Amino acid sequence: MTDLTSEQTQALILRLTVLADDELLLSHRDAEWTGHAPILEEDIALANIAQDELGHAMGWLDLRKTLDGSDPDGLAFRRGPDEFRNSALTELPKGDWAFTMVRQYLFDAYEALWQDAAKASTHTPLAQAAALALREERFHLQHTAAWVERLALGTPESERRTRAALQAVWPYALGLFEPLEGEQAGIEAGLLPDPTQIKARWLPLVTAHLTRCGLTPPGAEPVARGTHTEHLALLLAEFQGVNRQYAEMTAW
C-alpha cells in the first residue's frame, strides 16, 4: 500500500461513502419484502441479497474507518438526509416486484462491474474487499437478470409492469455513473475505477439483456448524484428512529 496524499484519501473516503450509502439503502428497501414476497422462495432469496448488500456497506464503512476513524453506526444512524451520498435510485420506495427486480438488476450490473474494476485498485484493502464482494454480486446479477427475463416475457400484465419499472428506474440508474466532485485524484492515482469506463461496459451489458427480454432502455438524462427525493427523509426516520430515540446509548 502506497502513502496517500490528503486529496487521495478524501477521494477514497468519498467513494466509500457513496458505495456504503447506496448499499445500505438498497438493502433496507429489499428487506421490506421479507415476509411479504410473492413466493416463499423469494422471501429467502431477496433476504439473502439484502444481507449481502448490507454486509458490503459495512465493509466499505469499515474501510472508511481505517482512513478517518469514523464510526460506521454513527454514519448510518446519525446523519441527516442532506449528508447521505447515495444515488436517489436506492432510496425510491420498493414499488411492485417488477420495480424491485429491475432496480436491483441494473444496480447489480453496475456494482459487479465496479467491483471487477476495483480489484485492480492500488489501495490493497479496497482491491481485496472488491474481490470478495464480487463473488456475491455475480449471484445477485444472475438471479435478478433471470427475474427481469421472466417478468418481461411472462404475461401481458407482467410485461406492462416491467416496462413501467424500466421507464421509471432508468434515469436514476444512469445517475450511478455521474462523476463525483473530488474523486478525480483517486482515479488518476489508480486507487479508484473511472465511472465513465464502468458505464462504457455497463450500457452494452444491460442493453443486450433488456433487448433479449424484448425491452428497450428509454432515452433519458441521468438524475445527478446529490439529488434526493422526498422519500429519503422518510426512510431515514424509520431506519434511524430507535437508535435516535435513545440518543445517549452507544452499545446496541
Place this chain on the structure above:
Amino acid sequence: MTATLKTQAAETAEQHAAFEARIVRGEKIEPGDWMPAEYRRQLIRMISQHAHSEVVGMLPEGEWISRAPSLRRKLILMAKVQDEAGHGQYLYHAAETLGAAREELVDALLSGKAKYSSIFNYPTESWADVGMIGWLVDGAAIKNQTMLAGCSYGPYSRAMVRICSEETFHHKQGKEMIVQYAQGTPEQRALAQDALTRWWWPSVMMLGPHDKDSTNSGVMSNWGIKTKSNDQVRQEYLNEHVPELLELGLTLPDADLHQDADGNWIHGPINWDEFWAVVKGQMGLNKERLATRNAAHDDGAWVREAMLAYGERQRAQAAD
C-alpha cells in the same frame, strides 16, 4: 391428499401391528412406507401447522428489520427472519412427502382454517421484543423441536435437526441482546424488563395445554410423534430459563414461581382463557396477521402467473 387417504381406508390389524412394532424398535418411517391413515393425517396437521407458524412468525420480528438500531443487529435480524422462511419452506416439503400439496396447505392458512402458533398473534411493541422473542419464544421452540427431532417420521425428524441448529443461533442472539440490555443503561434495562413482562406468560403457554387437557397427545405419543408431553417440555424450558433470567436481576411476572424439592421451577396458574382467546383470534393480532399474509399472497398473484406463463413459453420453445 384425499386420494391417498381413500386407498388406505382398509387397514388390517396385521398392518397396524407391523407398523407399531417398527415404532417400538425405534425405526424411522419413510415417505413410501405403509402407515395408518390417521398417522398420516396427524403428521400433515402438525407439520403444516408448524410450517404456517414459521411463515406467520416472520411478521412480528420482520417489522423491526427496518428499525434495528445498529448495523450488526439489522444484519442478524435479516438473517434470522430469512431462516424462518427457510424453515417454512422445508416443513412444507416435509408435508408434501405425505401427499399434501403446498397450495392446499397455504390456502388453509390464508382462509383461517389452519392454525399456527398463537404466540405470533402477540404484538411486538419495542425493539427489545426482538431479543426477548429470540431468547424465550425460540428457547421454548427449541425444547419442543429437540423432542420432535427424535420423532418417528424420518423427513420431519431430519427437518427438525436442521431447524434446531439454526434456532440455536436465534436463541443465542436473543439472549445476548437481553443480557447486554439488562446490564446496560437504565433505559435499556427498562426495555428488557418490559419485554420480559409481556412475553413471559405467552412463552410458557406456547408449549401447549396441560397434559390432562391435551386432546391429541395419546395417539401422538403411541406412534412416536411426540416423545415427551407438553408439561415435560415446559418443565425443561422453565428449568433452563428461569435461573438465567433471575440471575440478570430481571423480575418474572409470576408471584407463585418457586423451586420444588427436586430443583424444578414451578409456575403459578396459567391464564388458559387468554391462551384460547388468542388461539381463536378473539384476542391479539390473528386477523391482522392473516390480512398481511393474504395481502402478500394477492399482491404476488401476477408474479406467480408470470412465472407459470414464462415456464410454459420455455417448454414450448424447447419442444420446437
